[in-house]
Each structure stands twice: as C-alpha cells, then as structure tokens.
Amino acid sequence: MMSARAKATAGQFNLTLEICRDVEVPVCSRTEQEKIVEEIESRLSICDRLEADIEANLKKAEALRQSILKQAFAGKLVPQDPNDEPAAVLLERIRAEREQAKQGASKVRATKHSR
Numbered sequence: 001m002m003s004a005r006a007k008a009t010a011g012q013f014n015l016t017l018e019i020c021r022d023v024e025v026p027v028c029s030r031t032e033q034e035k036i037v038e039e040i041e042s043r044l045s046i047c048d049r050l051e052a053d054i055e056a057n058l059k060k061a062e063a064l065r066q067s068i069l070k071q072a073f074a075g076k077l078v079p080q081d082p083n084d085e086p087a088a089v090l091l092e093r094i095r096a097e098r099e100q101a102k103q104g105a106s107k108v109r110a111t112k113h114s115r
Contacts, residue, residue: 028036071077085093 068077
C-alpha cells in the first residue's frame with residue numbers, strides 16, 4: 001500500500017510524512033507485550049547460566065590439562081620401566097651422536113674438496 005502511494009524518482013521511492021500518517025501499525029496489547037518481555041528475559045537468563053557454565057568448564061579443562069602435563073613430566077602417567085635410562089643420559093647420548101654425525105659430514109666434505 002505504501003509503495004503504491006510513494007513517488008519514485010530514478011528508481012528510488014520517496015516516503016512522505018503524509019503517507020506515513022495514513023499507515024496503520026499493529027501493536028500488541030500490554031499483556032502480550034509483557035509476556036514477550038518475560039519470555040525474552042527467561043531465555044536471556046538461560047543464556048547467562050550457559051555462559052557461566054561454559055566459563056567454569058573451560059577453567060576446569062585448563063586445570064586438568066596442566067595437571068596432566070605435570071604428571072606426564074613427572075613420569076606418573078604410565079608405569080615406569082626401571083631398566084630405562086634416565087632422560088639426562090638419553091639426551092647426552094643424542095647430543096654425542098649428533099656431534100659425531102656433524103664431524104663425519106665435515107670429513108666427507110673435506111675429502112671431496114681436496115680432490
């Protein structure tokens with residue numbers, strides 16, 4: 001109805017105050033408005049509780065993650081084999097093997113360049 005009365009200029013409709021005054025705007029009764037507000041507030045309250053639950057669970061998950069990492073580094077997650085070498089010895093052996101590999105690679109390059 002409004003678009004039929006609005007004047008168009010270059011494809012754009014002009015809506016005047018006169019046209020707007022004639023438009024009927026449906027409005028809910030006061031009781032319906034109050035019911036709508038109650039429903040919205042109820043749902044927002046549920047959203048607030050869900051948000052609080054999510055935040056609490058995220059904090060619990062982070063604490064659990066830290067606890068698991070602490071136990072893993074302490075070697076308490078799985079039974080330990082008493083025959084396994086200590087980590088410090090293993091790391092030293094790996095360093096020594098890498099150093100030997102570097103020295104071996106250097107000798108190979110030196111012999112290629114001397115030819």
